[in-house]
Amino acid sequence: MNRIQNKLQEDKKLLSIYFTAGYPSLNDTVTIIQDLEKSGVDMIEIGLPFSDPLADGPTIQASSNQALKNGMTSEVLFNQLKDIRKTVNIPLIIMGYFNPILQYGVEAFCKKCQEVGIDGLIIPDLPVDVYHDEYKTTFETYGLINVFLITPQTSDARINFIDSVSNGFIYMVSSASVTGSQSGFGDENTAYFKRIADMNLKNPQIIGFGISDSKTFTQATQFAKGAIIGSAFIKFLSEHPIDKISKFVTSIR
Amino acid sequence: MNYNVNEKGYYGVFGGAFIPEMLYPNVEELRQKYLDVMAEPDFKKEFNQLLKDYVGRPSPLYFAKRLSKKYNTKIYLKREDLNHTGAHKINNTIGQILMAKRLGKTRIIAETGAGQHGVATATVCALMGLECIVYMGEIDIARQAPNVARMKMLGAKVVPALSGSRTLKDATNEAIRDWINNPVNTHYIIGSAIGPHPYPDMVTRFQSVISEEIKWQLKEQEGRENPDYVVACIGGGSNAAGTYYHFLHEPDVKIIAVEAAGLGVNSGESAATSVLGKEGIIHGCKTLLMQTSDGQITEPYSISAGLDYPGVGPMHAHLAKTGRAEFMAITDDEAMTAGLELCQLEGIIPAIESSHALAIFEQRTFKPEEIVVVSLSGRGDKDLDTYIKYFKL
């Protein structure tokens, strides 16, 4: 069984952290992953930076730009990760836009993921329909779980389709927005969280976008299996040295 | 060979809708409804009426006598520069604003490069009383100042795009992010034949009035509907798509697509996508795209803001790949010279984008009896600053 599926079976709420590979410095990737695991994080999304991140707000745009300036590429990332499974056990997911993966070659990319021990992918601009028709078997060949997003505007029929194509978790975007633009959840958000929870989907849900502190983490995980923090962690990294990572994690739970 | 979009939204291998899930409901609603809405008699009536009484169509097909004499061939100019707001862009914004109203949208967003699409969008929003927000790269705001002022006078809010190369690509990113943040009340009026399906096809259909008119106008003047060549400049490719549309499946009509070479195709400062681009994904569609070997989108360059885009519409990528269209690349200098020549031979100041299409006559010979129709996509008023600096006027 895949590490993601195992983790989802644990009887706890999951804290997942996103960071941009190659930020703040090119070679921080492995240290950040190790420190996040040591601090008790359950799962990590490693952001593969892209020049034109359509679904991201200013914080992740800036970290992506910096990472690219630092020299991050798919090849560099795979090299940095080649021994990661000697020290890290929690699930690792690569989150990136489709074009860099397409240029690397989808199959070559998946193969490399399997070699270094990546468990899954999140590709926001690879629609579920295209994945289903063109890439599903490739992902499965290399033991990768693909994670799809849903939003407050996603219809029930489409959620059910996404649920049927998924075999890990569903990434619930907390509200209609790009990353990082939320400050706290209101009634509208919780109504949506509840609506999805009540659908009793086959795949558990993890909520992301706009989770920034222990309050929003607790709110989100009241309705979902876990929550993902991205922009708030990047912001922390921009203001603190990376050896303070555990301080950030313990502030969440 | 079919050059139109297929039912899955592709032109050969290009096109599709590579969009984040957040955009799916809006794009899907548009996909399901656009053809039906465009086929409604009411819609057609309103669209045609506005094109006639408000835009001033049909635009003339003008036989450029002195230009023809100089190059010893028959050159016709399709005068999109005479449209209200000064370019072909308004054909599409009229269509899309009527579409937006039928979809019940109350807030309009757009991206713009040269500012022509921004002005055309601000114009139709004023006409319909809808809120209008235009994203424009910071660099373009500086080099197309008159159009920024026009948009403001028309009541639009102009928001500078500060990321990346701060030109058209980045303005488009910002518009897409706005749409993600405002998924219910907002319609995104894309300004070229780019973006996720159904945008390239919808924009092409709204612009296809250009070639529809060329056919009957040429019949009137020359006794035949089909020219030997149709020529247009390509940024994203909307004036080109409209100019080619009714000739795509006429094998005796040759198609020439003109891209901006900037300082030279191999200078590192260019926007000649068909030469420099590889298959990739930009703004929701698979097309030819200027990018690094690692799949990062590279920053294009052209003196003309409207051609300063690292991709081309998927239809044009297909025309390039299948060889249906011949692609030519024109440098800044060649375009500027051709622009000045049109002023002096015909008394028409063209947009710098359109000047690229005019520059092919220095590169390529046509037979005396051949008819070459060139899309004069816009007028040069917006470019006066650039012309002044370039020619030290």
Ligand SMILES: Cc1ncc(COP(=O)(O)O)c(C=O)c1O
């Ligand atoms: C006058 C003119 N021509 C051409 C273009 C290029 O756009 P497209 O390739 O979509 O026709 C622009 C874009 O701003 C323009 O203003």
